[in-house]
Amino acid sequence: MAKITERSPLAPERFPDLPVIRGVRFATAAAGVRYAGRTDVMLAQLAPGSVVAGVFTRSTTRAAPVLDCQRKIAMESDDGAAILVNSGNANAFTGRAGDESVTAVTEAVAAAMDLPSERVFTSSTGVIGERLPHARIVAKVEELTGALDEGGIADAAHAIMTTDTFPKGASAKVHVNGGDVTIAGIAKGSGMVAPDMATMLVYVFTDAAMRRDDLQSLVSAAADRTFNCITVDSDTSTSDTLLMGATGASGVEVTAEDTAFAGALEEVFRDLAHQVVKDGEGATKFVTVEVTGAESDDDARTHAMAIANSPLVKTAIAGEDPNWGRIVMAIGKSGAAADRDRLSIRFGDVPVAEHGWVAESYREEMGAAQMQKPEITIGVDLGLGEGRATVWTCDLTHGYIAINADYRS
Amino acid sequence: MAKITERSPLAPERFPDLPVIRGVRFATAAAGVRYAGRTDVMLAQLAPGSVVAGVFTRSTTRAAPVLDCQRKIAMESDDGAAILVNSGNANAFTGRAGDESVTAVTEAVAAAMDLPSERVFTSSTGVIGERLPHARIVAKVEELTGALDEGGIADAAHAIMTTDTFPKGASAKVHVNGGDVTIAGIAKGSGMVAPDMATMLVYVFTDAAMRRDDLQSLVSAAADRTFNCITVDSDTSTSDTLLMGATGASGVEVTAEDTAFAGALEEVFRDLAHQVVKDGEGATKFVTVEVTGAESDDDARTHAMAIANSPLVKTAIAGEDPNWGRIVMAIGKSGAAADRDRLSIRFGDVPVAEHGWVAESYREEMGAAQMQKPEITIGVDLGLGEGRATVWTCDLTHGYIAINADYRS
Known part of the structure; x- marks a missing residue:
């Protein structure tokens, strides 16, 4: 089988220098879920007090990790949180075995990081209809928690790629309520792993101090004007996921009414959304x-x-x-x-x-x-x-x- | 410019032998609307007492001939009727000039055939956004009316093609209410004339004796289960048109409740619809x-x-x-x-x-x-x-x- 690896002609020259978001650390590992010789798992750790918001595919045949995230996303908690993402297998259309895999991964991460499992969010992207070999991911959890690093976001952008032809990142700094807050995010887009469809995964972080409801309302509104306004081929993944965490580490309080922050957030979303389109399968325009x-x-x-x-x-x-x-x-x-x-x-x-x-x-x-x-x-x-x-x-x-x-x- | 003329691998072996429908005559001519060296206009004449029914594209940017047909289709009349179709130019998105072209063509046909212009239906398929050179068609009307022939339906199937790779025809005979009635139809499908989109045109005739309302209700129901159940690429033409005429020449009265006739009609529609899909652009399956x-x-x-x-x-x-x-x-x-x-x-x-x-x-x-x-x-x-x-x-x-x-x- 030949492989499509040519970089999109619409790709940016290079991956951007993304700022550190205080309160978030990243680690990646090569678990061999499907690919050999590359990282395929990323873990993001959010400090205690962080809030998490998300938007998800509207598909009625959603994958097991999406259903799990949707169940957990609106819970309020003072605990930290974790996001674990694997590429190579989407854990979609895998029946009850899919739910068991999600439980196995989230419980392993929760135990290793001393978190309730309700604070562990996962995404999977890759082949569908095949059981997720979750033991390979669980076996890497200790290595991942030991390697967590504030500067690891660029490596994380690589680990979540399937056949994306370039990693995707964007950031913004904004002065709001007398202080500076920073936003940085990564995405994977319309690359393709046959026999899977393209899946869009997006993870964005900020050090703003926010109520969960405020973050959710800003994320939902910005996603409607950005990620929900892109299309490559009209097909919709069973796994599309956007998660955003706000750590509060800047000490700057931000609400849903802060238009400067909302504008900066939308700009980061739009930048990532455009990068997803520019990596659309076969795109030249x-x-x-x-x-x-x-x-x-x-x-x-x-x-x-x-x-x-x-x-x-x-x-x-x-x-x-x-x-x-x-x-x-x-x-x-x-x-x-x-x-x-x-x-x-x-x-x-x-x-x-x-x-x-x-x-x-x-x-x-x-x-x-x-x-x-x-x-x-x-x-x-x-x-x-x-x-x-x-x-x-x-x-x-x-x-x-x-x-x-x-x-x- | 290269041309795609290779016959679809899904094409039937040959054009079927279509039976004569008494009360309908056909003629074709080479008017040079856009193509040279081939026929591009067909005229069908329906005997006095015929009824005509139709279904049309639901596009909100319908072409001028479609709007004209829709205005006329439900009128009751004891006069005969005529259908004139040109390929090469769709007379679509041509503003008021498009309506003027329709009027010029329908009035020329009406005068030559001694019909009210309300009984002349036209379709146009081909390039859009360019004014229809209707004088070239009007100049051929006398030639067409002089050449009308009961056996001309196969030539008509050729004249309405754009870049279809094969002409499309189907027929059925059915015993109903103590007599035999015959149905025969032609279609053009998803061939392409850049820079136009594919247009589907279908013309079906029967010698059954029917009330117009009965014919319309059978045609609408059968089209819903056949032509409205095919898709090549989800795009919808501004010009899709199906017209059906019933001449009554068999002397056999048929109503909307005659299920044998309804079944035969649906079978003809389905056969033509499948042929359209089999000539879908680039189709191999x-x-x-x-x-x-x-x-x-x-x-x-x-x-x-x-x-x-x-x-x-x-x-x-x-x-x-x-x-x-x-x-x-x-x-x-x-x-x-x-x-x-x-x-x-x-x-x-x-x-x-x-x-x-x-x-x-x-x-x-x-x-x-x-x-x-x-x-x-x-x-x-x-x-x-x-x-x-x-x-x-x-x-x-x-x-x-x-x-x-x-x-x-």
Whole structure:
């Protein structure tokens, strides 16, 4: 079996220097869950007093670790917390054995770190339908707890990769309520482990001092505008997980009303979300779809997602073809309100169609020039109201087919 | 520009011998709308006393001819009728000029055939966003009306093709109410004219004597179970049109309650619908998705369409990979009710997963053998209720990308 390891052409030049978040330590290990010769488990330890919030896949066939996290996430506790993530096996569609594996791992971590097991969160990503060889992970827990290090976040970003072509990290510092707080996060994205689907995992940390409810409400709102606005191929993983911990180590109190913090948090989320799209399977173009003038924000989002998920739009972008007819088609099929004769479309700042027909100023070569850029913006105005939405996607290429059809596990 | 003309590997051996439908005559012409050296206009004439029914795309950005047909379709009339179809230009997203073109064509046909223009139906398929050169079609109307022929249906099937790789036809004879009636139809499917999307056009005729309301109700019901249950890539054309005419020339009266006729009609529709899928862009596999045990028929359909439209499922099929994890994923994301631990999946008659985990009897090579067939059945039982649905689709291959990304107009 050949392997797809070429770095995405949209990858950033290098992994960013992420700041230390006081109160969080990381360790990684090579447990051999599926891969040999690389780390495949990461452990993050959050100091006592930390709060944890999360958002999870809406799939009805959620994996066992997701169900376990959802059960625990809203509990209040003064204890510390731990997050353990393995790559190589998703522990999804594994029946009752999947729950037993989660219990085995969380109890081992809880015992080693002197935590209640309700404070241990796990994620698994990789092959599905195969039993998680949890004993291999349990056997590494002592090594992991002995290696915990404030500076370990970059190694953690590597350990959670499946066939991501680059590790993903982002950070922000923000001055709020008279003090400085720091946010740093890592993610894995749409890399592929046949025969699994892509899973998005995101772990973000801050030293802000927060109530759990405040953190949850900020995380949910920011995820709605970032991670929930990206799509690679419209498919949804059984394992998507975002966990965020706030340690309070900065001593700076932050609430859900602190807009500077909320803005910085959203910026970190957006940066990570864009990196996930840029590592989309076979991606050669990063596409922003901006919809305005819809009857409502929900309608705008429906239109934007219909455009972003349309195979015909995505293949046109792959072919650098300024095929605005396919955008009209996607709007028409979305189900949300549209009036053909009020519709305007632009590529970047080039008006393409206005009032239901091609713009008088438009020439094919103007659209073609926009399409040749690595980052493309498709703008649509419905001319109906004030609803707006922005989503991000990538193109659909031979690379996607190669990754998902040509290579077997 | 290279052209994709290779015949689909799923194509039938040859075009079927379609019976004459008394009361219907056909003619074709080469109007040069866009293509040179081939016919691109077909005219069908229905005798006085015929009734016409239709179903149309639900797109909110419908093309001008579709809007015109929808306005006319429910009118009762004792006059004859005509259907004129051109390929090469879809007359879609052409603003008011699009309506003017429809008027020009329908009035020319009405005048030449001594019909009210309300009895002239048109369809256009091909490039969108460009004005229809309707004068070229109008110039051919006299030639067309002079050439009308009862035996012209096969030529008509050719004239409406865009980049379909084979013409599509189907027929049935049925004994009903003491007499024989005949049904014959043609279709064009998911061939592609860059920069257009695929459009499905279907024209079916019968010599049964029917009330218009009865014909419409049979056509709508049969289309729901056939043409509305196929998907190539989840995208919806602005021009999809099905028109059916009943001439009454057999003298056999048929109502919506005649189940033998309804069954024969549905069989013709299903045959044409399957041919459309088998000519799907880049298709190498014909896939039947059968969902049972859902909470409702609607839920079953939602699950079936989520599976049939999933790029990850479709690429797995292209790769002959028995990747049942992707089917679990598609069910999970569909939004309809599912319980992971009651779910069963089969490939053909091979049980793959039962009660939320891989079936004990299942071996990878059993699934792989199923995947190597040109026609594949994916069966899913939700274990929740009595809801069921069957949909048909094809795989997602390099051919699809080649047709839609590599070739520019």
